[in-house]
Amino acid sequence: MQDNSLSIAKPSESLLSQKIGATLIAAAILCSIIASSGQGETQPELFFWLIISLVFSGGIIFSIPYYKAIPGIKNNGIMQSPATNRGAIAWGIAILMTGFYIILYWFPYYLDGLIRIMDPISMILRNKVSDQWFLYGTFYTLAVLIMGIRFIGKYRHSRYQILRTFSVMFFQLGFAFLIPAFLLKLNQPEFYFSYFWPLKYSYLFPNDIDYLIKSGNIGVFMVFWGLVMTFIATPILTYNYGKRWYCSWICGCGALAETLGDPYRQNSDKSLKAWKVERWMVHSVLVFVTLTTALLWLNSWKSGTILGDASGLFSQWYGFMIGSVFSGVIGTGFYPIMGSRVWCRFGCPMAAILGLFQRFKSKFRITTNGGQCISCGNCSTYCEMGIDVRAYAQKGENIIRASCVGCGICSAVCPRGVLKLENMEEEGRFEPYNRHEI
Amino acid sequence: MNIIIIGNGITGITCARNIRKKNxxxxxxxxxxxxxxxxxxxxxxxxxxxxxxxxxxxxxEDWFWKKNRINLVKASVKSLDPENKTIQLEDNSFLSYDKLILATGSIPNKFGWPGEDLKCVQGLYSIQDLEEMEKNTSNISSAVIVGGGLIGIEMAEMLHSRNISVTMLIRENAYWANVLPQEEAQLIGNHLHKHGIDLRFNTELKEIRSIDRLGVNSIITNTEEIINCQFVGITTGVKPNINFLKNSTLEIEKGILVNEFLETNIPDIFAAGDCAQFRFAKIGEAPIEQLWYTGKMQAETLANTICGHRTSYDRGIWFNSAKFFDIEYQTYGKVPPVITNEQESFYWEHENSKISFRANYNKSDRSILGFNFMGIRFRQVIAEQWIRDQKEIEYVIEHLNQGWFDPEFSKAHYKEIAKAFIDFNIDASFSK
Structure with missing residues (x-):
C-alpha cells in the first residue's frame, strides 16, 4: 500500500495556502492604494486595521507549508520559479519596490492618504501625527516580523537560525521601532540605540551631537552610548564573535535582508570580479564617510571657516547618495535581482569597518571539516554576500572573509556537515583542520 | 611533458590541477x-x-582553465594506440601524449532485466542522464526505484520534490543494509517512510512492462507483484566506464588494473578514480573505489607520481558521508553492518528517531575502531586521530565534545550519549 498520509506539502495543499496568502497580501496592497488616494484620511482606523490584519494573516498563511513540512532544507524549485530566479515576477517585484522607495523619498505627497492611516497609532506611540518615515518604519517592521516567521519555519532545524531570527525581530521591533517612538512621546530626541556611526553617520556629526547634548541628560547619554558602541563595544564584540554580532543579529538592514530578502539570497554575484568591485566600493564609502566626519569636525572646530556652507551640502550629498539611493532604492529595491545584501556588501561603511576587524583581528571563522566537502556548491549558491565558500571548503581551508556576516546559511544548507561557524582562539585561525597528508 | 587526461570529473580535474601546481x-x-x-x-x-x-x-569559473593553461577538449575518445603513444578521437583525429591518464568514471549497472532498455528506464550518473530524467519525469505521477543505495535515495528525494510518488525496491531487509548496521538502516527507513516513500524490502525487480514501448507502464517484482509506474530508476550501483578500451592491450578486469602507484600494465598510462581497479587491494579495502573522496585522493597521489615523485596510494582511515533526505550521515573508521565476536558496538539513538551515534571498539583493549553519526556532525581530524591512536572507548566517550561539529546552540547530545554509555557498560558487566 502506498502510504502518503505522512508525506508533506502535497502540491494542492501548499498551493492552496500560498494562493490564499498571496491573495490577502494583494488585497492589502489594493487597500493601500485606495488609502493613498485619499480614503485613508476619512477612515484611518478602518484602513489601518484592514491593512495590518490582511498583511499579517496573508504572511502567516503563506508560511504554513514551511511549518507543516518535516524540518530540513527546503530550497526546492528556487532556481525554477520566476519569482526567485530573476524571472518575470522577480523583475516585477523589483520595480514595485524600487518605485515605492522613489515615491517615499522624493514624492511622499502621493502617499499622503496612506500616511494618514498611521495617525491613530502614531499618536498612541509617539504623541504626534504620522509622517512618511513612520509609515516606512511600520511597513519595514511588519516585513521583518512576517518574513521572520516564514524564515524560522523554513530553517527551524537549526537553533542558530531560530535564535538569530528572533534576535533581529526583537531589535527591529523594540530598538528600531518602539523605543524611538516612545522617546518622541516623552519629548526626547528620536534615537536608535541599535544604529551607530558609520552606518548612522550623523550620530558622530557635530550638529547631531550638539543637538543631543543640548536636549538634556538623556541626550547626553545617547551621545555617550554612540561613542561607546562605535569605539569600544564594536571592536570588542567583533574580536570575540566576528561581525555577525551586529550584521545578522541586531542591524535593521540585516534584519530586512535576512527575512524579506531570504527568497533572493541566491542571486548575489559569486564571481571574482564582483569581489573586486565589492572591495573597492565598500571601502571607498568608508573612506568617504570618515573624511566627511573629520571635515565636519574640523570645520566646526574652526567655526565654519573651512567649508562654510559647503559642509552642510557635503553631508546632504552623502545622505542622498549613500543613505537614500544606495541603501534604500538599490539596496532593497533590487533584492530580487542582485540578492538580499547588495547594500551590506557594496555600500555599508559599518560592514566595511566590522569586516576589517573580522579579517585581521577576530576569533571568528568558519571551519571546514577535513576532507568531507563534495564541492556541490550549495554553500556558495546560498551565500547572500557572494562569497565563494566552496572555494575554501573544497581545499579544507577555513573561511575568513571581511564580508561574511555570519548568517550561517552555508552551514545550514551543506549536505555533508562540512562548515561550522566558530569563535575560537585567535592564534592559528587560518590553519585548516585538515586530514593528515597522504 | 605532454599530458592527456581522459575524463573531466573530480579525478581528472584534480589530477590536472595538481600537476599544474607542481609543474x-x-x-x-x-x-x-x-x-x-x-x-x-x-x-x-x-x-x-x-x-x-x-x-x-x-x-x-570558466576563465580558470585558460589562466592555468589547462586545455579543455570536448570530444569522445575512440581508441588508444600505446605503441605510437596516441589516442584517436571520434572525428578520427589523433592526439599524441607523453603520459596518459585514464579517469573515465563509471556508467550505471544493469542486470539484463526484461525491459531495461525501454524509454523512461534509466540510471543517474551524468548530465545527459539528468537531462533525460528531466524529460522522462515531466507529467508523471509515480516512479519505481530499483536499488536501495546512495543514488537510489537521491533519486527518491529528487522525484519526491516534484510530488511524484516513489516506490523503492530493496533487495535487503532494510535500507542500505549491506553497509549500515540494522539500527541505522531502520532509522533511515523510518525517515523515508515519513516522507511518503514506499519501501519494499526483500524485493527485487523481475521485469519492466510497457504497452506501447513508448514508455513504461508497470514493473513486476520477484514476488510477482505488479506496481504501476511511468518511470523506473535503476540505481543498482555503477561499473567502470571502459568500453572503448576493450580492444586495447590494457589489462582490464572489471576496471583498468593498476598497482598501488596507479600505473597500468603499459608504461606511461595511468588510471585513477572510478574506472581503476587495484590488482592487490589491501585487506578490508575494495579493489574499485567509486567515491568522490577516493577519486580526489587517488588523483592527488597520481599527480605526485606524474611529476616525478613516485607515490603509492594510501587512502588513510576510511571516511564517508551522505544525506538521506533531512538526515546527515558521517562515518569514520570501520563500522561494518555486523561486527565480529572480538568487537563491541555501542549505539545510542535520540528519542526523535532522527539522531544516532555508534562507536565500535575492540573488546580486548577497548580501542576505538570506528564511528557512525546520524544527524550529528563530527570533526574528521578528531575521529581519525582517536582511531589512529587506538584511544580507549571510555576516553572517546568522555571527550566527544572535542569533535562536536553541530552548529552553535545545537543540543549537546554528547552528554546524553555519555550517560547512555554508563548504562550500557553496567548492562554489559551484568550479562558477563
Missing amino acids: SDAKITVISEESEHFYSRTALMYIYMGHMKHENTKPY
Missing part, C-alpha cells in the same frame, strides 16, 4: 565527452530539485 611547463589536455567544464557530479540532484543551476555546480 608549470607541462602541456595538459583534459578530454571529456560529457561537459565542457568541470562540474560537481554530486550536485546533479540539486539541479533537478531547483536548488541550483548547472552553473552553480561548477567549482571554478
Whole structure:
C-alpha cells in the first residue's frame, strides 16, 4: 500500500495556502492604494486595521507549508520559479519596490492618504501625527516580523537560525521601532540605540551631537552610548564573535535582508570580479564617510571657516547618495535581482569597518571539516554576500572573509556537515583542520 | 611533458590541477565527452530539485582553465594506440601524449532485466542522464526505484520534490543494509517512510512492462507483484566506464588494473578514480573505489607520481558521508553492518528517531575502531586521530565534545550519549 498520509506539502495543499496568502497580501496592497488616494484620511482606523490584519494573516498563511513540512532544507524549485530566479515576477517585484522607495523619498505627497492611516497609532506611540518615515518604519517592521516567521519555519532545524531570527525581530521591533517612538512621546530626541556611526553617520556629526547634548541628560547619554558602541563595544564584540554580532543579529538592514530578502539570497554575484568591485566600493564609502566626519569636525572646530556652507551640502550629498539611493532604492529595491545584501556588501561603511576587524583581528571563522566537502556548491549558491565558500571548503581551508556576516546559511544548507561557524582562539585561525597528508 | 587526461570529473580535474601546481611547463589536455567544464557530479540532484543551476555546480569559473593553461577538449575518445603513444578521437583525429591518464568514471549497472532498455528506464550518473530524467519525469505521477543505495535515495528525494510518488525496491531487509548496521538502516527507513516513500524490502525487480514501448507502464517484482509506474530508476550501483578500451592491450578486469602507484600494465598510462581497479587491494579495502573522496585522493597521489615523485596510494582511515533526505550521515573508521565476536558496538539513538551515534571498539583493549553519526556532525581530524591512536572507548566517550561539529546552540547530545554509555557498560558487566 502506498502510504502518503505522512508525506508533506502535497502540491494542492501548499498551493492552496500560498494562493490564499498571496491573495490577502494583494488585497492589502489594493487597500493601500485606495488609502493613498485619499480614503485613508476619512477612515484611518478602518484602513489601518484592514491593512495590518490582511498583511499579517496573508504572511502567516503563506508560511504554513514551511511549518507543516518535516524540518530540513527546503530550497526546492528556487532556481525554477520566476519569482526567485530573476524571472518575470522577480523583475516585477523589483520595480514595485524600487518605485515605492522613489515615491517615499522624493514624492511622499502621493502617499499622503496612506500616511494618514498611521495617525491613530502614531499618536498612541509617539504623541504626534504620522509622517512618511513612520509609515516606512511600520511597513519595514511588519516585513521583518512576517518574513521572520516564514524564515524560522523554513530553517527551524537549526537553533542558530531560530535564535538569530528572533534576535533581529526583537531589535527591529523594540530598538528600531518602539523605543524611538516612545522617546518622541516623552519629548526626547528620536534615537536608535541599535544604529551607530558609520552606518548612522550623523550620530558622530557635530550638529547631531550638539543637538543631543543640548536636549538634556538623556541626550547626553545617547551621545555617550554612540561613542561607546562605535569605539569600544564594536571592536570588542567583533574580536570575540566576528561581525555577525551586529550584521545578522541586531542591524535593521540585516534584519530586512535576512527575512524579506531570504527568497533572493541566491542571486548575489559569486564571481571574482564582483569581489573586486565589492572591495573597492565598500571601502571607498568608508573612506568617504570618515573624511566627511573629520571635515565636519574640523570645520566646526574652526567655526565654519573651512567649508562654510559647503559642509552642510557635503553631508546632504552623502545622505542622498549613500543613505537614500544606495541603501534604500538599490539596496532593497533590487533584492530580487542582485540578492538580499547588495547594500551590506557594496555600500555599508559599518560592514566595511566590522569586516576589517573580522579579517585581521577576530576569533571568528568558519571551519571546514577535513576532507568531507563534495564541492556541490550549495554553500556558495546560498551565500547572500557572494562569497565563494566552496572555494575554501573544497581545499579544507577555513573561511575568513571581511564580508561574511555570519548568517550561517552555508552551514545550514551543506549536505555533508562540512562548515561550522566558530569563535575560537585567535592564534592559528587560518590553519585548516585538515586530514593528515597522504 | 605532454599530458592527456581522459575524463573531466573530480579525478581528472584534480589530477590536472595538481600537476599544474607542481609543474608549470607541462602541456595538459583534459578530454571529456560529457561537459565542457568541470562540474560537481554530486550536485546533479540539486539541479533537478531547483536548488541550483548547472552553473552553480561548477567549482571554478570558466576563465580558470585558460589562466592555468589547462586545455579543455570536448570530444569522445575512440581508441588508444600505446605503441605510437596516441589516442584517436571520434572525428578520427589523433592526439599524441607523453603520459596518459585514464579517469573515465563509471556508467550505471544493469542486470539484463526484461525491459531495461525501454524509454523512461534509466540510471543517474551524468548530465545527459539528468537531462533525460528531466524529460522522462515531466507529467508523471509515480516512479519505481530499483536499488536501495546512495543514488537510489537521491533519486527518491529528487522525484519526491516534484510530488511524484516513489516506490523503492530493496533487495535487503532494510535500507542500505549491506553497509549500515540494522539500527541505522531502520532509522533511515523510518525517515523515508515519513516522507511518503514506499519501501519494499526483500524485493527485487523481475521485469519492466510497457504497452506501447513508448514508455513504461508497470514493473513486476520477484514476488510477482505488479506496481504501476511511468518511470523506473535503476540505481543498482555503477561499473567502470571502459568500453572503448576493450580492444586495447590494457589489462582490464572489471576496471583498468593498476598497482598501488596507479600505473597500468603499459608504461606511461595511468588510471585513477572510478574506472581503476587495484590488482592487490589491501585487506578490508575494495579493489574499485567509486567515491568522490577516493577519486580526489587517488588523483592527488597520481599527480605526485606524474611529476616525478613516485607515490603509492594510501587512502588513510576510511571516511564517508551522505544525506538521506533531512538526515546527515558521517562515518569514520570501520563500522561494518555486523561486527565480529572480538568487537563491541555501542549505539545510542535520540528519542526523535532522527539522531544516532555508534562507536565500535575492540573488546580486548577497548580501542576505538570506528564511528557512525546520524544527524550529528563530527570533526574528521578528531575521529581519525582517536582511531589512529587506538584511544580507549571510555576516553572517546568522555571527550566527544572535542569533535562536536553541530552548529552553535545545537543540543549537546554528547552528554546524553555519555550517560547512555554508563548504562550500557553496567548492562554489559551484568550479562558477563
